[in-house]
Amino acid sequence: MSMPRFLVEGMLKGPLAERPPEPMSFAELGAEFETAVQRKLGRSLSIRQVDAGSCNACELEIHALGNAYYDLERFGLRFVASPRHAVVLLVTGPVTLNMREALERTYAATPGPKWVVAAGGCAIDGGLFADGYACAGGVADVIPVDIRIPGCPPTPIALLAGLLALLNGGKPLRGG
Amino acid sequence: MSWPRHLVDAAGWSGAIEALAAGRRTLAGLWGEPGLVHMATHADGEGAILSTPCPNGAYRSVSAWHAPAIRLERALFDLHGLRPDGALDKRPWLDHGRWTLRHPLGEALAATGPVPYPFLASEGENLHQIPVGPVHAGVIEPGHFRFTAAGETVVRLEERLGYVHRGLEGRLAGADLDRAAKLAGRASGDSTVAYAIAFARSAEDALGIEAPARAQWLRALMAELERLANHLGDIGAICNDAAFSLMHAHCGALREQVLRAAESAFGHRLMMDRVIPGGVAADITPEGARGIQALLRHIRDRLPRLVELYDDTASLQDRTVGTGRVSPELAARFGAGGFVGRASGRSFDARKAFPYAPYDVLNFGIRAREDGDVNARVWIRIEEVRESLGLVEQILDRLPSPPVHLGPPAGTGEGNALVESFRGDLFVWLRLAGGRVERAYLRDASWFQWPLLEAAIENNIVADFPLCNKSFNCSYAGVDL
Numbered sequence A: 001m002s003m004p005r006f007l008v009e010g011m012l013k014g015p016l017a018e019r020p021p022e023p024m025s026f027a028e029l030g031a032e033f034e035t036a037v038q039r040k041l042g043r044s045l046s047i048r049q050v051d052a053g054s055c056n057a058c059e060l061e062i063h064a065l066g067n068a069y070y071d072l073e074r075f076g077l078r079f080v081a082s083p084r085h086a087v088v089l090l091v092t093g094p095v096t097l098n099m100r101e102a103l104e105r106t107y108a109a110t111p112g113p114k115w116v117v118a119a120g121g122c123a124i125d126g127g128l129f130a131d132g133y134a135c136a137g138g139v140a141d142v143i144p145v146d147i148r149i150p151g152c153p154p155t156p157i158a159l160l161a162g163l164l165a166l167l168n169g170g171k172p173l174r175g176g
Numbered sequence B: 001m002s003w004p005r006h007l008v009d010a011a012g013w014s015g016a017i018e019a020l021a022a023g024r025r026t027l028a029g030l031w032g033e034p035g036l037v038h039m040a041t042h043a044d045g046e047g048a049i050l051s052t053p054c055p056n057g058a059y060r061s062v063s064a065w066h067a068p069a070i071r072l073e074r075a076l077f078d079l080h081g082l083r084p085d086g087a088l089d090k091r092p093w094l095d096h097g098r099w100t101l102r103h104p105l106g107e108a109l110a111a112t113g114p115v116p117y118p119f120l121a122s123e124g125e126n127l128h129q130i131p132v133g134p135v136h137a138g139v140i141e142p143g144h145f146r147f148t149a150a151g152e153t154v155v156r157l158e159e160r161l162g163y164v165h166r167g168l169e170g171r172l173a174g175a176d177l178d179r180a181a182k183l184a185g186r187a188s189g190d191s192t193v194a195y196a197i198a199f200a201r202s203a204e205d206a207l208g209i210e211a212p213a214r215a216q217w218l219r220a221l222m223a224e225l226e227r228l229a230n231h232l233g234d235i236g237a238i239c240n241d242a243a244f245s246l247m248h249a250h251c252g253a254l255r256e257q258v259l260r261a262a263e264s265a266f267g268h269r270l271m272m273d274r275v276i277p278g279g280v281a282a283d284i285t286p287e288g289a290r291g292i293q294a295l296l297r298h299i300r301d302r303l304p305r306l307v308e309l310y311d312d313t314a315s316l317q318d319r320t321v322g323t324g325r326v327s328p329e330l331a332a333r334f335g336a337g338g339f340v341g342r343a344s345g346r347s348f349d350a351r352k353a354f355p356y357a358p359y360d361v362l363n364f365g366i367r368a369r370e371d372g373d374v375n376a377r378v379w380i381r382i383e384e385v386r387e388s389l390g391l392v393e394q395i396l397d398r399l400p401s402p403p404v405h406l407g408p409p410a411g412t413g414e415g416n417a418l419v420e421s422f423r424g425d426l427f428v429w430l431r432l433a434g435g436r437v438e439r440a441y442l443r444d445a446s447w448f449q450w451p452l453l454e455a456a457i458e459n460n461i462v463a464d465f466p467l468c469n470k471s472f473n474c475s476y477a478g479v480d481l
């Protein structure tokens, strides 16, 4: 029986989880609000991810947030299956015209107060896919965006630092 | 070596269709240019490209005789406006009526606006439909699945894709090599290395040059790390879809370690933009090479126990064995590549069938099974992890000396490449003029796997769809482009 061995080993070995990164500042995130989000949200964030035209590498790194190293649930962050349960929409990719309506409807289905995070170069300004017959541009060209996490794709640490800023009102976790 | 391209008349085109329909050759791609349609096929390690003119904007349909061409023809019509004469399925594929124009790569017409999309009918008593997507419940790519079910049992699944069409081939046309390589590396992010290799090799083929030996070996090293990361992540994710999260947690940690080793060796977790026409962007760092050696030891230590865990857990096997079966006949007919094909008896691998450096001098095996279910696809992937570990070790041991780049290439010509991504063979064809891309075509392995998922889920229960889907893990971005 190998399963018990795995479980026992898991208890004996130290956790893989990393120290939490310092949250990014609102300035770094190009935030469009100054209010303390934390007061509105408490200490937990339900996130609905929407791929609006990504190459799927952004999704891979968002997925990685769930692995033992980043373990995003320890911060009260979790992915939910429905926009109705979400306060944050985490949107990736340039918005393709074929996805535009789906994104608008997902945004409309998310109850307020809500925040939109544009993750990755494509989501910020369309990246290499900025114009053309098939794309609407960045996320902000379709729905209001509150913060922007740069990277192609953003690393899990960058994603975490950006999301923690939302929880923390853009202030560092410790110290100043 | 370029596949030869022949201009053929209607009779020559029909002969090629016949060879596909009879199973004598395998379809590798079907694409257009203004007034011209191209078809790539191969058999016994020999590939060829046929081109036929389209008088009055039409050509003889391939799909009327060979079903794997259906979606390729529909996409070709959407992009170029060239009609397949005699095709049965004339519905649009990529064009949802939302683009700013129609036939963007051909004689463009004004957009008509969204039109209703008729799904295929299912007849019978007490059938109900379940529409899913394009936005799904998990962190996955968008696409629409239309299930028709009788109670719990799926009678028919129809996929509708195209949601993440970004107009990639249109953007490639006119791009310089630098920008084009970046675009190609974003066709499907999980296969960024494989795409960058296929693009670089096609460009080098077109220009009659070869990347330095060390660059070719480093490319293969990156490709195998990409394969390891994807297989490890997916093996865990498949188990997770069968509610066995222990495997998921351990495989997820291994995947993360592969990405960290890749970052330390090449400066990017997914190794994006590291493979460029003419070579690789930067040499491997010495500490990166040591990190990969340590990674090999670690995975070799962990993997046997994970495999034992998979094999020993009856509740897990209960979900994966016999679920989502693809018959060897279907896999062969569609020329399904990668683990989807190999789990169903088709032992094709581009690294063996069209050996490219350094795989021609490396030792590795390709295994196939006949059972074709979720379990078979998991086992093929486990075996590929083992083979990739061996490949990485051989590459590190025998890495040739610098340089790693030729200098920026330029020139004119046509070239192509068939490269084995973690999903299977992907095909790139391009024509360069004055150092810029005139036309480039990218065909993901998923084109010939997505249709088999529709067959695999038939007579399975709806609740097993996520498990089947993950065991295929087809690319949406890679086919939508």
Ligand code: SF4
Residues within 6 Å of the ligand: A053, A054, A055, A056, A057, A058, A092, A093, A094, A119, A120, A121, A122, A123, A127, A151, A152, A153, A154, B186, B189
């Ligand atoms: S930002 Fe980069 S990784 Fe993310 S979707 Fe765009 S191209 Fe892909």
